[in-house]
Amino acid sequence: MNSPFECYREIIPDFPEFLESLSRPMPVHLRVNSLKAEPAKLVSMLDKKGIDIMPSCEGNRYLFNAPSLSSPGSLLEYLIGYIHPQALTSCLASIVLSPAYSSCVLDMCASPGGKTAHLAQIMNNSGLIVANELYRTRHIPLAHTLLRLGVLNAVITSYQAQEFPVNQQFDYVLADVPCSGEGRIRHTVGAEISRTPKKSRGHSLPEMQKKILLRGCDLLKSGGEMLYSTCTYNPEENESVVNFLLQNRDITILPIDAGFKYEKGLTLWRNDKYDARLERTARFYPHRIDSVGFFMARIRKG
């Protein structure tokens, strides 16, 4: 049977390794919530329970791999907000954006709130985060995450991301947009393998993503920074969207230093040629980082 990702054979390096990586279960990664817990103390608490965790990378003191942990959500440490199970690549989004202390941040599509809470952690609960989420049903998991993790600098709003009011400007914007979610697919035993339809509630995803990115850019103050991210491999939802922004706004694509190996963004997909500056965007693949497949573009206004 052909892989649903066969169409990406030409753009994903070491494609057989990529396919092989999809047969492995998604590993458990934990982010220690330093708003509530000291990472070294937390490691010791888990160690006493026989739970072995190891740092995900050098130079970061709160991201851990937890290979022996099957249900982190059942731990006391989860319930009192000391830890948050979160895909490593998702954690990297907040790290790459790295908002300064006391800054004003907009998270355009915030639920379920893992990245929002991580931004609050990086800002040490200072400044202000506007966590926006259109759907009321998604406010519940968002609020639960923020409350459990002790986030004290956030307010939740409920606007359509692409129509967020433009009468205020932000120092940082996170546009972690709705996407086809291909990067989450693993061919584990019993799992259904299928490509997610590229439509969301009747809208073309790339079309909606372009509108969200444009609005995010308009909400940035001059010199402000935005991170555009998806968990899909599809260039039409990644480079093509950022290319559209390059054509329509005065922006700079900034380099990404995430501390993990990634492939540079594409400048050619099928018959579409993209701006050469898109090489500065980042593609994270599961056979390189053993996490959710991810795309990031770090953008500065002006």
Added chain:
Amino acid sequence: MAVGIFDEYHLLKKNKSWWLLRKSDYITRVSSLKVVMTGLKAFQEVGRYIKPTTRMIQVFGHHAARSVLDVTEDDIDKMAQGSYISSDMEVDNGYIIMSFKGAVIGLGLFIDGRITSQIPRRDLASFVYQGNMEISNGCQTD
């Protein structure tokens, strides 16, 4: 709690609840937005009393210098089954802070030597039966 702990926060009231939000110059800048939720729900009015929330206590409870009870697994087991625990701690009737293995887990209501947990029972159960319980949003990848 020590004076000044809450100085860095706005205390905002809506209906019968109070919310804590870190003070920031940006709050006025975004005041035109329609806000659904603000910061951390800290207190709610229950009858004649003002009750702190579990989440607020989990964040600020470690500042408390009195009315703190370190509970055991047996205590939690009893409370998870809906029973009270007994204590001879010398405090007035009212809410106390409960900690477990050094971590503040939430509130108890102390009345004449009997303590009733104010922590959701589902959470309490998992403090004891760790590893046997799945929580649906505990493995998210967001």
